[in-house]
Amino acid sequence: MPGLDPGIHAFLSPDQYVDGRVKPGHDAAGTAGVVMTYIAKPKFHHPGLKKNELGYTHRDYEGKISTLCAGCGHDSITASIIEACYELSIEPHRVAKISGIGCSSKTPDYFLGNSHGFNSVHGRMPSVLTGANLANRDLIYLGVSGDGDSASIGFGQFAHSIRRGVNMTYIVENNGVYGLTKGQFSATADRGSKSKKGVVNTDNAIDLVAIALQLGATFVARSFSGDKTQLVPLIAAAIQHKGASFIDVISPCIAFNNHAGSTKSFDYVREHNDAVNRLDVLVGREPIHVDYAPGTVQVVEQHDGSRIALRKLDADYDPHDRVGAMTFLQKHAAKGQIVTGLLYVDPEAEDLHAHLNTVDTPLNTLDAKALCPGSAALDKINASLR
C-alpha cells in the first residue's frame, strides 16, 4: 500500500499525551502529567482593567508568554504592537500576523492570541503576506521580520513586496545579529562594529529604510524598541495607512549585541538617536487640541480619513519629501546618527489591489457562481477551437 511501510515504528516515550484534549481549555498551563514545549498565559486578570471602544482590554490583545531572553528588545516591540492595536480598537481576529524565521519571527505568537498567525519560511514572510492579502483584502496584515530575514535571505522578497505596494505593516525588529544561531553578524550590522567575540565587521551595512524609500514604500519610519512613546503611535499610524508601510525598529539583542563596540546596543542607540518628529494618532473626528507652539504641529490626513498629528523636532524635516528624506538619512548616517521618526508618508497611497483592479469583495469569499463561467461559455470556447 502506498506510504505505509509495515516497518517497526519505535518511539521512546508513550503517545498518551499527543492529544491536547486531555487538558481543559487547551491553553491552561500546568495540568499535571502534560508535557509541553510552549508556555500559555494564565487566564485571570484584574477586574478593573481599562476597556477600549470595542470593550476589549489589553489582555485581549496579548498572546502566549514570550520565550525570548529576558530584556530582549523584541518583547518591547510586542508590547508596542499590543498597545497600538488596543488604542486603535482593532478587532484582534481581523488581523493576520505573518512572519519568517528567527527570534523576531517568533514574536507573533506573543501578541494577538485571537488572530491567525503564520510563522512561515526564513525570509519569505513578504510573499506569504502578499498572497494572503490578495486572498482577503479586508483583513489587517502585520508582517514581522528580522534583519537576517529581511536584509539577507529575504532581501529580494522585502524589496518586491515594497515595490508592489502591498497594503501591510512591515516591521523589522533589527538587532544587527543572528540571535538563534548565537551571534553572527547580520547584513544590517554597521561596518566597523564589533561582535561579542571581538570580531570587527568589514562589510557595509544595508539600511532597510533607505531601500524602502527608494522602492516606493508609502509609509516609512524608524524607531527604537526602547522608545515606546515614539513607537506605539508609529505602529498605529502604519496600520491605518492603506499601502506599503515599513518600520525599521532598532531592537538590541541582550544576549549577543549589547556590548561596547556594538552600534545596536541600548546605550549606543540612545546616544545616537536623532528623532526628527513625534506623532500622535488621532482617534475619532473631534478637532485636535493643539498644545504645541504654533507651526510645530502638522496634521496628516490619510486616505481612509484617519489623521496623524506630527510634532516636528527638526524644523527642516519634511516627511512628504521622498528625495529629501533619502538625502537627510544619508547625511545623518555619515555623522553616525540614527534618524528616527516618521520619515516619509504619502497620504494618497495606492495599494496592490488598486493596481490589479480587483473586486471589493474578498477573493476568498467568491463562490462557484461568481468564478465559474459555466458550460454555455465553454461550448462557445469549444466552437472557437474547431
Next chain:
Amino acid sequence: MSVQSPISSVNDFVVRFANVNGSGSASANELFARAILRHGVPVSPRNIFPSNIQGLPTWYEVRVTEAGHLGARGGVDMMVAMNPQTWDKDVASIEPGGYLFYDSTKPMPSSKFRADITVIGVPLTAITNSTYTDPRQRQLFKNIIYLGALSALLEMDPKLIEQLIGEQYKGKEKLLSSNVHALHLGRDWALQNLKCPIGLRVKKADKVGDRIFLEGNSAAALGAVYGGATVCAWYPITPSSSLAEAFTNHCKKLRHDPETGQAKYAIVQAEDELASIGIVIGASWNGARAFTTTSGPGISLMTEFIGLSYFAEIPAVIMNVQRAGPSTGMPTRTQQCDIIACAYASHGDTKHVLLFPEDPAEAFEFAATAFDLAERLQTVIFVMLDLDIGMNHRLCRPLRWDDARQYDRGKVMTREMLEEGRDFGRYLDVDGDGIPFRTYPGTHPTKGSYFTRGTSRDRYARYSEEGPVYADNMQRLVRKFETAQDLVPRPLQANAAKPTKYGVIYFGSTAPAMDEAIEILDARGHHLDRLRIRAFPFHSSVASFIADHDFVYVVEQNRDAQLRQLIVNENGIDPVRLVPILHYDGTPITARFIANAIGDHQDHLKVTPLRKAVS
C-alpha cells in the same frame, strides 16, 4: 542506385517546415495544420524550437493522419526547407521517395540535392519581391505564398483555407484580402508551373468529428478558471510561461465584473519561483484558490515551501510543464523527468500528489480537479504537464463542464460551527481520514484562531518538540496520503483482444504514441494489456495489474525510469518484473520507438520451435 519511386499516400504523411526563428512562419504553418483539419482529416502538429527568440532554426512538423495517430511518428515525407542554415541536415532527414520543397529563386548546385527524392522548387523570393516592397510584408507574405503552393501540390481545397483566413481576420478587411491574394499567388504559380498534385494528397474525410484543437497550457489555464482559481503567482520559465499568460487572457474575457469592470482574480508575476509559491501558499492559507506555473528549475527552487505546504497542511496547486533537465538542461525540449523530484519534493519525510494528464482535454479537467483535491487534502497538488502537451496544439475531445458541479472546499470550520461549540484542533483527525479541519483567518473573535508553523506542533497547533507528538502527526500525514489514493483520478485499463501475460504501464504525453504502438505490436503478434496511470499515490489497481502479468513494460520519457522507481518503491514490487522502456533525447516519444523496443524484447522472450523457424 535503384530508382526510388516517390511516396504515394493519401491523408497519412508528415510535412516538416524548416524555418528561421522570428520570421513569422508560425502562423502560416499553423494555418496549414488547421486547413487540413477543415478537410476532416486529423493532424498532430509539433513545434521543435531552440531556446532563442530570433535567428536560430525552428521546425514545425505536421503529421497528417486520417487514422488519428496523434503521437509523433518520426521521419519526414515532405520537407519545406526555408532555412539555408539547416539545409543539409533537413535534406538528409527526408525519407527515401520523399519530397523537398524549396525557394528556387537562387540556383542551387545539384550536389545540394538527393537523387532519391522529388525536388520541388518555387521561386518564392522572386514572387514576393515582385509583388511587395515593404520588407516585413515580403517576409510575412512569403509564408502565405508557400502555403498557397503547398495547397496546390497536396490538392487541398483553397476555399477551406480562405475560410480560415476569413475567421482569423474577421473585421480586418485589408489584411483578409491581402492574405487571400498571397495564397493565390503561390497556388496559381504552382498550378501553372508544377505537376499538381504530387504523391502526397489531402482528401476530404470525416475523421475529426466535434474534436477541438488547442494547446495543453491554454487548456490547463482554462481549467484553473473553471476550477475557481483566484490567485496566480508565477515566474517566467519555458515551457510554462504560456500557461500563466493564457490564464491572464482567459480571465480578461471570463472573470471581470460586467458592471464595475473589476477583476475577480489577482495575477502577480513574482520576482522568482520562491515568491510565486510563497504567494500561492499565503493566498491558500487565507482561503483563496491559488496556483503557480513552472518547470523543473522552478520546482527545485520551490522545494522548501513545498515541504511547508505538506507539513503545515496548506493547499497549493503547482502546474509543472516539464522540460528536459537536469539543471537548465534542454529548456525547449520535452521530457517526463520531474516525477521523483515532485513526488518527494523537500527535505524530511514528504510525499505529494501528482496528476498526469494525457492531453489538453485532460489537462483542463485535472487542472480544475487539482483545486478540489488541494483543498480536500490540504496539501500541494502537482499537475504534471510537459512541453509536448503544453506547447503544441492537440486534437482532443471537447471540454466539458457540469453546471451542477460544486467546488469541494474541504474541511473548513465556519463561524457557525465554532459557535455551536465544535472542538477545533487544527491538526486533529476527527474523521479517521487523516484530514483535520481548518479555519480561515478572521473567522471568529475568540474561537478557531491558530498559529501556522513549519515547526512541529500538537493536534491543537501548539509548538511541541515531544517525540510522540511529532510521530503522531507524521503518522496522520501517512493516513491522509492513503485517503488521497482513492480521491485522485484512477488508472485506466485496456485489455488485449486475447488474454496475455504481458502488460504495459504508461502515463501523460506518451498516451497517443502508446495507443498507436499497440496497433503496430498487435500486427507483429505481440498482444499487451495496458494501464494508463493518471495519478500518484497509486491506486490499488496498479499493484493488481502488475500481479496479473508476468512482465510489465513501463514506458516513460526520462533516463532513470522514474515512474518505475516510484512503483517499485511505493508498492514493494520486484523490479525484475517491470521492464523499463525509456525515451529521453528531448524529442517526443514515437509509436515506432515503443513498438520496436517492446517488440524486440518480446521477440527475445519468445522461444520459437526450431522446425517453424527454418521453414
